[in-house]
Amino acid sequence: MKSRSEQGRVHRLAFDVDWPPGHVACYLVDGPEPILVDAATPDREAAFRDRLADLDFEPGDVEHVLVTHPHVDHIGQVPTVLAEGDPTVHAPAGVRERFARDPDDLAARVRHNCVAAGFPEDLRETAVEMAVDSLERDSALLNPDRVDVWLDPGERATVGGLAVEAVHVPGHQADHLGYRTEIDGAAVLLAGDMGIEPFRPVVMHDGLDDGHREAFDAFDDALDRLAALDVDRVYPGHGPVHDDLAGVVERDRRSLADRLEGVRDLVADGHATVPAVAMTLAGDRDVRYLVPETMSALAHLERIGAVTSETVDGVRRYDA
Numbered sequence: 113m114k115s116r117s118e119q120g121r122v123h124r125l126a127f128d129v130d131w132p133p134g135h136v137a138c139y140l141v142d143g144p145e146p147i148l149v150d151a152a153t154p155d156r157e158a159a160f161r162d163r164l165a166d167l168d169f170e171p172g173d174v175e176h177v178l179v180t181h182p183h184v185d186h187i188g189q190v191p192t193v194l195a196e197g198d199p200t201v202h203a204p205a206g207v208r209e210r211f212a213r214d215p216d217d218l219a220a221r222v223r224h225n226c227v228a229a230g231f232p233e234d235l236r237e238t239a240v241e242m243a244v245d246s247l248e249r250d251s252a253l254l255n256p257d258r259v260d261v262w263l264d265p266g267e268r269a270t271v272g273g274l275a276v277e278a279v280h281v282p283g284h285q286a287d288h289l290g291y292r293t294e295i296d297g298a299a300v301l302l303a304g305d306m307g308i309e310p311f312r313p314v315v316m317h318d319g320l321d322d323g324h325r326e327a328f329d330a331f332d333d334a335l336d337r338l339a340a341l342d343v344d345r346v347y348p349g350h351g352p353v354h355d356d357l358a359g360v361v362e363r364d365r366r367s368l369a370d371r372l373e374g375v376r377d378l379v380a381d382g383h384a385t386v387p388a389v390a391m392t393l394a395g396d397r398d399v400r401y402l403v404p405e406t407m408s409a410l411a412h413l414e415r416i417g418a419v420t421s422e423t424v425d426g427v428r429r430y431d432a
């Protein structure tokens with residue numbers, strides 16, 4: 113059992129994953145009440161134990177788990193920590209409602225949106241299955257009955273002696289919170305999947321559920337909130353720890369604008385449906401992770417009047 117006199121060091125624990133950029137990081141904030149910020153991916157339990165052991169910790173030593181967002185690569189080892197200790201689990205309040213969602217209802221909405229988008233049947237059923245599987249898997253990993261503290265957007269709370277401000281940063285994931293705090297005299301952001309230095313996170317928000325229409329606006333709001341923060345250091349879930357939040361926010365703004373412009377250009381070139389645009393954007397990469405971003409981009413462009421749509425044979429077709 114570890115015990116430190118002061119809330120001090122932040123240790124980065126990185127794990128291999130099968131998709132770009134090839135790793136995910138969570139963080140252990142060392143101190144009298146050790147805090148685990150996010151919790152790796154489910155298939156890396158041995159590595160998780162090893163990383164903790166390197167720091168002279170065991171899963172049962174964790175006294176607080178602080179979750180940024182409920183994606184699988186950020187909550188995978190919550191059950192390991194819960195099985196061996198009795199940590200206080202803190203998570204974004206929006207997750208409680210999301211996880212209470214009836215899977216059949218979710219499937220119906222995703223199917224409806226995919227039918228309207230004109231997905232081929234196999235892609236449509238894959239999307240429905242991914243949505244339901246994610247809901248069931250993620251709510252088993254981050255069991256809402258085991259969450260002790262639901263943090264609201266903007267809330268200020270004390271977590272293991274750290275005063276944190278929960279900054280709502282949707283767009284990549286609708287409930288996502290970043291946590292601003294002070295550690296060792298420095299203002300830091302425990303950022304999850306926002307404020308990543310090497311790349312802009314994909315727009316997933318609520319996937320292909322109905323919130324996709326607001327995803328680009330939500331991402332913009334998140335970037336506004338991040339731009340208003342004064343922080344010395346960012347601890348993100350992917351890529352290195354860095355000190356250039358302002359630069360990353362500007363890069364993300366440009367990247368979102370480029371995406372919208374690129375999608376609009378594809379529509380102008382005659383790519384009239386969500387799958388046609390998504391396939392072209394994906395090239396030889398896996399199209400699945402670009403589908404929510406594409407659907408969200410088209411809905412956004414239509415709302416701001418940059419494209420129009422009409423429904424032909426039950427399928428929404430876009431025109432620039």
Ligand SMILES: [Zn+2]
Binds near residue numbers: 181183284285305
């Ligand atoms: Zn994520």
